Amino acid sequence: MKLTINIVDAFAEQQFGGNSAAVIITDSWLSEELMQSIAAENNLSETAFLVPECKNSGKHNHYAIRWFSPLMEIDFCGHATLASAWVIFSKNPEFTECSISAPAVGAMVIRQGADGYIDMDFPNRMPTPVSEVPDALLNGLSLAPEKVLKNQQAYIAVYKTEAEVKAVSQYSPLIKQLAPYDVVVTAPSADNLADYDFVSRYFWPANGGDEDPVTGSIHTALAPFWAEQLGKTELIAYQASKRGGILKCRLETNKLTGERVIISGKVVPYLEGTITVY
Known part of the structure; x- marks a missing residue:
């Protein structure tokens, strides 16, 4: 069996x-075992598998999606959704939007934005304060956070300064103990002259790897949190990994x-090719 694969930088x-x-887009789902094996072989943060939900004369813009890290299936992944939308748009240049759905987050409308940006409509997953911070979190980070929150996906360790976020390190064996939750560290930008409003880094040794380069999904928590702290509904985020990434975030209310x-x-x-599965 031959499968078309695209690898892109999101x-x-x-x-x-x-x-x-x-x-990877197929007409029907591959087996879970095969999808996990392909994701492990790719060894990227995520491999996204998509299947069209509606077919009309060979053209469709509604897809179901599943995301796999090298270790396991993931409930929600933002950067692989962005990558998937780019592939859909590149193969169907007449599309200005598409719909991608997954059980954990429902239907996500993706639109061609301005200046080369792609806009993804995600649910707001605002975090809430943690009354008792796990010892594994406190001992698993090299610097003590100012406060800790949590949403469906991760613990959110908030620091006072951008420098602390860039300096903090994790002790993976302890951070793994927080599974199924990951850990994101975040702080406001260093000064008002920065091109972004807040920074973050994302640790996920239990679910995918030591540090994720750019994590779109967790910004459904970070954006509303920092919007409340900074008093604004449009923000620019920078994920301060070695590769780094910029995310534009905007809060909206849909009736x-x-x-x-x-x-x-x-x-x-980066790459378009064919993989062969025996």
């Missing part, structure tokens, strides 16, 4: 930045779907 301004994701977070990013293509 949330990237130039090649070899942002976060790489593989995208039908409630509180939403629009996350926008750019994509740079």
Whole structure:
């Protein structure tokens, strides 16, 4: 069996930045075992698998998606959704939007934005304060956070300064004990002259790897949190990994779907090819 694969850099301004994701679109689902094996072989943060939900004369813009890290299936992944939308748009240049759905987050409307950005409509997953911070979190980070919150996906360790976020390190064996939750560290930008409003880094040794280069999904928590702290509904985020990535975030209220977070990013293509599965 031969499968078309695209690998792109998501949330990237130039090649070899942002976060790489593989995208594979098939007419029907591959087996879970095969999808996990392909994701492990790719060894990227995520491999996204998509299947069209509606077919009309060979053209469709509604897809179901599943995301796999090298270790396991993931409930929600932002950068691989961005990568998938880019692949869909590149193969269907007449599309201005598409819909991608997954059980954990429902239907996500993806639109061609301005200046090369792609806009993703995600649910607002605002975090809440943690009354008792796990010892594994406090001992697993080299610097003590100012406060800790949590949402469906991760513990959110908030620091006073950008310098602390860039300096903090994790002790993976302890951070793994927080599974199924990951850990994101975040702080406001260093000064008002910065091109971004807040920074973050994302540790996920239990679910994928030591540090994720750019994590779109967690910004459905970070954006509403920092919007409340900074008193603004449009923010620019920088994920301060070695590769780095810029995310534009905007809070909206939809009469039908409630509180939403629009996350926008750019994509740079890297590879299109064929994999052979025996």
